[in-house]
Amino acid sequence: MRFETFAFLPPMGPTQIEAQVTHALSQGWVPMIEYTENPNSADFYWRQWPIAATRVNATTGVAELASAAQISSQMESCARRNPYAFIRFSAYNPQTRQTAMSFVAKTPQEGQ
Known part of the structure; x- marks a missing residue:
């Protein structure tokens, strides 16, 4: 699979993934978690995993974005x-x- 931002690098560890998520959030980019079982098939659509807002501001009613740690936790849940x-x-x-950044954070756990 060579179709994402960091395809030329070895797989990233959890701290490296969290650092990339932190960078994306600091740039004001909208984070997305997507998953698929077969990225090489004719099905180019990845399903989205929901990222819940951390909380809603009581005075403004605006949802606050999740932190990098919460997004990493959502990736683990997915x-x-x-x-x-x-x-x-x-x-x-x-x-x-x-799309400013896109990379495969987790690969399938074969044989489990």
């Missing part, structure tokens, strides 16, 4: 729920209207 799926983190830049 991997536990879908053990044979590839888990991808993507970040959307609303200013340029493009």
Whole structure:
């Protein structure tokens, strides 16, 4: 699979993934967690895993974004729920209207 931002690097560890998520959030990009069981098939659509807001501000009513640790925790939840799926983190830049970052954070746990 060579279709994401960091495809030329070895797999990232949890701290490296969290650092990339932190960078995406600091840039103001919208985080997404996606998963699929077969990324090489004709099915190009990945399912989205929900990222819940941490809390809603009582005075403004606006939902506050999740932190990098919470997003990493959601990726772990997605991997536990879908053990044979590839888990991808993507970040959307609303200013340029493009995907700014996308990489496979978890690969399937074969044989479990």
